[in-house]
Amino acid sequence: MDMPTAITITGTRATEDRPHGEYDAIFAEYLAPFADEATHFYIGGAIGIDSLTLLWLTTRTRSRITVAVPDTAVDQPSEARQAIATAQDKGRLSELIELRHSGHPSAEAYHYRNRWMVDRSEFVIAFPRGADRTRGTWYTADYAAGQGKPRLIVPI
Structure with missing residues (x-):
């Protein structure tokens, strides 16, 4: 398989169990191999993995980044709005x-965004928390599988 040039990142909103430094190490291991100037990452504009990966990619890579939100950016939680603003401010x-x-806000709106x-x-690179297949991260990974797209699952 050639290196993908368009990658969706999806993951849990519940990231408070670990210090942010641990996420930096996880992203260095699992995102960095894909992150070059030819790669375009698609990230949801929520809290948790979305905001953490957005900030990591913003400060450590030259990859292109698109953030997609279900409604508008001002409707996102403060932490997510701040991460989006940081990425915008840094160009x-x-x-x-x-x-x-x-x-x-609804599961349907988030599923629409993820699709x-x-x-x-x-x-797709997915960072799920737990094995509950009804959660949004698993929904997104399963949707990608249904389209025959490869996935990298990194349990958090």
């Missing part, structure tokens, strides 16, 4: 996509 955000889903990202990607 690292290629696009901010506001999907303006009428059902936000939008996967549909534009060749590869």
Whole structure:
């Protein structure tokens, strides 16, 4: 397989169990091998893995980054808005996509956003918390599998 040039990152919102330094090490191991100037990452604009990977990619790579939110950026939690603003201020955000889903906030709105990202990607890197297949991260990984897209699952 050639290195993918369009990658969706998905993951849990619950990241408070670990110090941020541990996430830096995880991202260095699992994101860095894909992160070059030819790679375009699609990230949701939520808290947790979304915000952490956005900030990591912003400060440590030259990859292109698109953030997609289910409604608008101002509707996101403060931590997520701050991460988006940091990426914008550093000139690292290629696009901010506001999907303006009428059902936000809802699982349906997040699933819509995640499908939008996967549909534009060749590869998905998922950071799920636990094995509960009803969670959004697993939904996204399973959606990618249904499209025949390869996935890298990194349990958190």
